[in-house]
Amino acid sequence: MASSKPPTILEKIYAQRQLDVDVAKATPGTRPDELKEYLSMNLAPKLIALVPRLKRNPSTSTSNPSLSLMAEIKRASPSKGEIAMTVNPAKQALIYARSGASVISVLTEPTWFKGSLLDMRLVRQAVDELGENRPAILRKEFIFEEYQIDEARLFGADTVLLIVAMLKQEQLERLYAHSVSLGMEPLVEVNNAAEMQRALDLGSKVIGVNNRNLHDFNVDMGTTSRLVDMVRERDVILCALSGISGPQDVKTYQEQAVNAVLVGEALMRAKDTAVFIRELLAWPEA
Numbered sequence: 594m595a596s597s598k599p600p601t602i603l604e605k606i607y608a609q610r611q612l613d614v615d616v617a618k619a620t621p622g623t624r625p626d627e628l629k630e631y632l633s634m635n636l637a638p639k640l641i642a643l644v645p646r647l648k649r650n651p652s653t654s655t656s657n658p659s660l661s662l663m664a665e666i667k668r669a670s671p672s673k674g675e676i677a678m679t680v681n682p683a684k685q686a687l688i689y690a691r692s693g694a695s696v697i698s699v700l701t702e703p704t705w706f707k708g709s710l711l712d713m714r715l716v717r718q719a720v721d722e723l724g725e726n727r728p729a730i731l732r733k734e735f736i737f738e739e740y741q742i743d744e745a746r747l748f749g750a751d752t753v754l755l756i757v758a759m760l761k762q763e764q765l766e767r768l769y770a771h772s773v774s775l776g777m778e779p780l781v782e783v784n785n786a787a788e789m790q791r792a793l794d795l796g797s798k799v800i801g802v803n804n805r806n807l808h809d810f811n812v813d814m815g816t817t818s819r820l821v822d823m824v825r826e827r828d829v830i831l832c833a834l835s836g837i838s839g840p841q842d843v844k845t846y847q848e849q850a851v852n853a854v855l856v857g858e859a860l861m862r863a864k865d866t867a868v869f870i871r872e873l874l875a876w877p878e879a
C-alpha cells in the first residue's frame with residue numbers, strides 16, 4: 594500500500610512492466626492462450642540446454658576452459674543512460690559468438706534499457722548459423738509472470754533471468770518450475786546471502802550474483818566473492834554479474850572458482866570487441 598518512501602528504480606521498472614504485460618496480454622494475437630497454442634504446436638525454435646552449454650567450454654589453446662563468458666547486448670541502462678544507441682544487435686551477437694561467448698544476454702526491456710523482443714529474435718537468428726555450438730540466448734528481463742516466459746521461448750530464448758529481489762518465494766518457485774517445464778533452466782539472480790539461500794532452496798542450478806544493487810545502483814565487486822562459499826561443494830554454476838570492466842576483474846573471480854562472468858557495458862563500449870574479449874579471457878592473440 595501507499596508507502597512514504599519514494600519507489601526504487603527496481604519498483605519503477607516493475608510497475609511499468611506490469612502495465613506493458615497487461616497490454617500485450619489484452620492484444621489479439623499475443624493473448625496468453627494464443628501463446629500457449631503456439632507452444633503446443635511446437636512453433637518455438639529448438640533450444641539448447643543452458644547447464645551443458647556452460648560446462649562445455651572448448652579446452653583449446655585459444656580458450657579459457659574454466660570460465661564461461663555471458664556477453665550482453667545493452668543499448669542503454671537506468672544507471673548509465675545511453676551506452677550504444679546505434680548498435681546492431683545481430684552483428685554484435687555474431688562477434689560475441691565467434692569470440693567464444695557461451696551465452697548472449699539480450700535486454701528486452703524498452704523504457705530504460707531500450708531493448709525489445711525483436712532484438713532477441715534477431716540475435717537468435719544470427720547465431721543459428723553456428724549450429725550446435727551457438728551460444729545460448731538469455732532473455733534479460735524483469736519477469737513476474739509465466740506469460741513473459743512463454744514469450745521468451747517463442748522469441749528464441751534458451752533461458753530467462755529470474756530476479757529474487759523482486760519476487761516472493763511462491764512466485765519464484767512457480768516461475769522457476771514453468772521455465773524448467775519449457776526446457777529452460779533459468780539464471781537466478783541474487784544480491785546477498787538471504788537471496789542466495791532462497792535460490793539454493795529453489796534447487797537452482799545456475800545462480801548469478803549481481804554486484805549491482807538494483808534498488809540503489811551501488812556496485813560492489815566483492816558481492817560475488819562473499820557468496821562463493823555458500824555454493825562450494827554444490828552442483829551450482831556460479832556467475833558474477835555487473836561491473837566487470839577488464840581482465841583483472843575476471844582473473845580475480847576465476848581464482849575464487851567463479852564459473853562465469855556476465856559483461857555488458859564494457860563490451861558495448863570496447864573499441865575492438867573481439868580483441869577485448871580475448872583480453873578478458875586472457876586468450877593469447879590469435
Ligand SMILES: O=P(O)(O)OC[C@@H](O)[C@@H](O)c1c[nH]c2ccccc12
Binds near residue numbers: 782
Ligand atoms: O553492464 P554491466 O555492468 O557489465 O552489467 C551487465 C548485467 O549484469 C546487468 O545488465 C544486469 C544484471 N542484472 C540485471 C537485471 C536487469 C537488468 C540488467 C541487469
